Amino acid sequence: MNARNVLIVDDEAGMRRVLEIMLARMNFKTWSAADGNEAFALLQTQSFDLVVTDLRMPGMDGVELLRKLRDAGLSLPVIMMTAHGSIESAIEAMRLGACDYLLRPFDVETLELAMRRVFAHSDLLRRNAFLAGQAGEHGFVGVSAASAAVRRQIVQVAPTQATVLITGETGTGKEVVARAIHRASTRRDALFVPINCAAIPADILESELFGHDKGAFTGALRDRVGKFELADGGTIFLDEITEMPAPLQAKLLRVLQEGTVERLGSNRTIELDLRVIAATNRQPAEAIRQQRLREDLYYRINVFAIDLPPLRERRDDIEPLLRHFIDELAGAARPVPITPAALAHLRDYDWPGNVRELRNLIERALVLSGGAALDARHFPIDAAASGAAAAAVADDALVDLDLDHAVAEVESRYIREALRRCANNKTRAATLLNVSERTIWNKLKRYGIDG
Known part of the structure; x- marks a missing residue:
C-alpha cells in the first residue's frame, strides 16, 4: 500500500515540525499549512487521506476549515488538536464530522492510536463502498x-x-x-x-x-x-x-x-x-x-x-466475489491478503459448484491459513477435474439418477462453451464439436439456448 498523505494545519511552525517528524516515523507523507486558508487552497490541488488541524488559529480556525470542507463536499477524515479543550468546541467539531479530538500535550502513541483508528474506519467505509459498487444497490456481486x-x-x-x-x-x-x-x-x-x-x-x-x-x-x-x-x-x-x-x-x-x-x-x-x-x-x-x-x-x-450464467462464464467476478466472501466470513475490519498465485489458481478452475463452491472453499481456506495471506496451497482444488463433465455430476446437481437429464446437462454445457469460444458462430461451433450444423440448431432449440 502506498504511504498515506496527511495534511498538518497549525499556526505554530515548531508544532508543525514536531508533527512532521512524528508522522514520518510512522511512515506517513506530510504536507503543512499555517492556517485554514492555506490548507483549503492545498486541498483544492492535492489529494489527502487525513487532515490533522489545530482548533484555534488566527484567520480561518479548525472548526471553520472543517465546515468549509463539508460545504465543498470533501469528506476526508479530520482530527482536531487543541490546548484549549472545551465541551463546546468538541461538540461543534464532532457535529461537523471530526473523527477524533486530541488535547495537547499528547504523546506519539496517543496520536498514532487516533490515526490508526481513523484509517481503520475509513478503510471499512471504502471497502463497503467498493462492495456496494460491485454488488449494485441491491446485493448482486459481480463486475463482468x-x-x-x-x-x-x-x-x-x-x-x-x-x-x-x-x-x-x-x-x-x-x-x-x-x-x-x-x-x-x-x-x-x-x-x-x-x-x-x-x-x-x-x-x-x-x-x-x-x-x-x-x-x-x-x-x-x-x-x-x-x-x-x-x-x-x-x-x-x-x-x-x-x-x-x-x-x-x-x-x-x-x-x-x-x-x-x-x-x-x-x-x-x-x-x-x-x-x-x-x-x-x-x-x-x-x-x-x-x-x-x-x-x-x-x-x-x-x-x-x-x-444466470455459471461462474466459469464470468471469471471476472471471481476476485470481487472472493473479496466479498472474505469480508463476510473474516470480517471487513480484518483484511486478509490474497496472493497473485491464489488468484491465478482460482481463475483457472472451472467451478462446477459455481458461487456456492467458491464460498465454501474460501471458508475452508480461512481456516487453513489461520489469518495469514491466502495462497494457492490454501485452495486444494484440482483444475484438471473440473469442467463440464464434473459439473454434470456435482453433488447438488444429482437431484435424482436421471441419465437423460445428466446427458442433457453435459450437451448443453459443451454447446454453450463452444458458442462462447466461437463468438456465437454456429458453423464454427459445429466444427469444433465435430457435429453437423443442423445438429447444433436442433440442440439449441431442444435446450432453449438463445441462438
Whole structure:
C-alpha cells in the first residue's frame, strides 16, 4: 500500500515540525499549512487521506476549515488538536464530522492510536463502498459483462409486479437475485419467503405452501399458515420449481391465475397480494419435454426471464466475489491478503459448484491459513477435474439418477462453451464439436439456448 498523505494545519511552525517528524516515523507523507486558508487552497490541488488541524488559529480556525470542507463536499477524515479543550468546541467539531479530538500535550502513541483508528474506519467505509459498487444497490456481486446484464434486468423488473423465472446451474446465486429483486421492489418492507421445492417431501410440500386447518389430515393438530399466506404483501420465492409434483403445479397455476389460496381441509378462499419468483437449475424446454414442468405453468411464470450464467462464464467476478466472501466470513475490519498465485489458481478452475463452491472453499481456506495471506496451497482444488463433465455430476446437481437429464446437462454445457469460444458462430461451433450444423440448431432449440 502506498504511504498515506496527511495534511498538518497549525499556526505554530515548531508544532508543525514536531508533527512532521512524528508522522514520518510512522511512515506517513506530510504536507503543512499555517492556517485554514492555506490548507483549503492545498486541498483544492492535492489529494489527502487525513487532515490533522489545530482548533484555534488566527484567520480561518479548525472548526471553520472543517465546515468549509463539508460545504465543498470533501469528506476526508479530520482530527482536531487543541490546548484549549472545551465541551463546546468538541461538540461543534464532532457535529461537523471530526473523527477524533486530541488535547495537547499528547504523546506519539496517543496520536498514532487516533490515526490508526481513523484509517481503520475509513478503510471499512471504502471497502463497503467498493462492495456496494460491485454488488449494485441491491446485493448482486459481480463486475463482468454478464453480471452487469443481470443487474440491469434486476433494476428493470423490480419496480413492476411481473412474475419472474430465474434459470441457472446449481449454486449460481438464483436466490441472491430473487432477494435483490425483492429489496428493489415496492414490496421491500414486507416478507421475502423462500421455499426449496426439492428439499421438502411431496406429501409435506402442499401443506407448507398452502397451509392447513386443524384436522385436515392425521397429525394436523392445529391450524397452519402456509408460505403463500405468510408472503401476502411481499414476495414468495419458489426454488427448483421443476421438482414440484405435477398436481401441486396445477394448484400453483390456479393460485397465480386467481390470486387466491385455500388451506387444506378448508373451503375458505383467502385473497392474496404477492409476487412470485421461481427458479430452476434445469433448462425449461427440457423440463417440459420430460414432463417435470407443466407447459401452461411455464408460460405463466415466465413473464420475465433471467438466465444466470455459471461462474466459469464470468471469471471476472471471481476476485470481487472472493473479496466479498472474505469480508463476510473474516470480517471487513480484518483484511486478509490474497496472493497473485491464489488468484491465478482460482481463475483457472472451472467451478462446477459455481458461487456456492467458491464460498465454501474460501471458508475452508480461512481456516487453513489461520489469518495469514491466502495462497494457492490454501485452495486444494484440482483444475484438471473440473469442467463440464464434473459439473454434470456435482453433488447438488444429482437431484435424482436421471441419465437423460445428466446427458442433457453435459450437451448443453459443451454447446454453450463452444458458442462462447466461437463468438456465437454456429458453423464454427459445429466444427469444433465435430457435429453437423443442423445438429447444433436442433440442440439449441431442444435446450432453449438463445441462438
